[in-house]
Amino acid sequence: MEPGYSSKQARATAQLRKGVLEYCVLALMRDRPRYGVELLAALEDSGALATSQGTVYPLLSRLRRDDLVTTTWQESAVGPPRRYYALTDGGRAALEEFTLLWPGFRDAVDAFLNVPRPSPGDPA
């Protein structure tokens, strides 16, 4: 990819990620511990939230600093050891808070943009 924000989309999505990435990463750890490159690949697969190591590792450090995750080293058969990240109770609580917060934010933006959304009980 070209570095340096050649398109407006790139700049827009970069700003969009702020604050959301943290909780998407927490969400990925909901069912089982994950390690850095694994998280990176999952975000890549999502398309809209693809990012880089330089974003994910500082983010993971912050999560650890704030006691939202704990980490354990685990050996790998195919490379260097991996640091697995798992949710703490605090991390799980933060994820749930955000999950409650998100729909309101999402719907507000939809309303401003006049994006039609399928709503179950909309009038006519």
Place this chain on the structure above:
Amino acid sequence: MEPGYSSKQARATAQLRKGVLEYCVLALMRDRPRYGVELLAALEDSGALATSQGTVYPLLSRLRRDDLVTTTWQESAVGPPRRYYALTDGGRAALEEFTLLWPGFRDAVDAFLNVPRPSPGDPA
């Protein structure tokens, strides 16, 4: 209000606004020019995107700097003159680009959070 982010929600929503506020403000100008305090009130009414003057005015300066809006002064019967902001062609294009970009981002976050959304053609 207590300064300094006493709650996690406040911090989360603050980060959430980044990059979205710009386009919601542009969207508010879609039908007619608006002035600063008017935009502030509209954001306040939305609830989830309520913000302050210290956020909106620097944002409007950036929009003007990037030629996404033009401004005209207009006298007011009840106070000092108002600076009305109107979309340029570039601003309208940026808004349309973002309107196309947003659903993909929104749906990606929904997927990570496992937030169920009503979809027209979901299987059973």
Place this chain on the structure above:
DNA sequence: GCCAGGTATCTTGCATCGCATGGAACCAGG
């Protein structure tokens, strides 16, 4: 033994943007 390539982790410096705070100008009423 040595080097190349893939896997995996982390750091540094920068740019962007929301926000609290404070200031300035205009107008009306007492």
Place this chain on the structure above:
DNA sequence: CCTGGTTCCATGCGATGCAAGATACCTGGC
């Protein structure tokens, strides 16, 4: 003149995504 409401703007800070680079482990070829 002075208070209060309305409207505009600037400054400094904190948080965060990102490009670029550094470090370390493992396997395989020579």
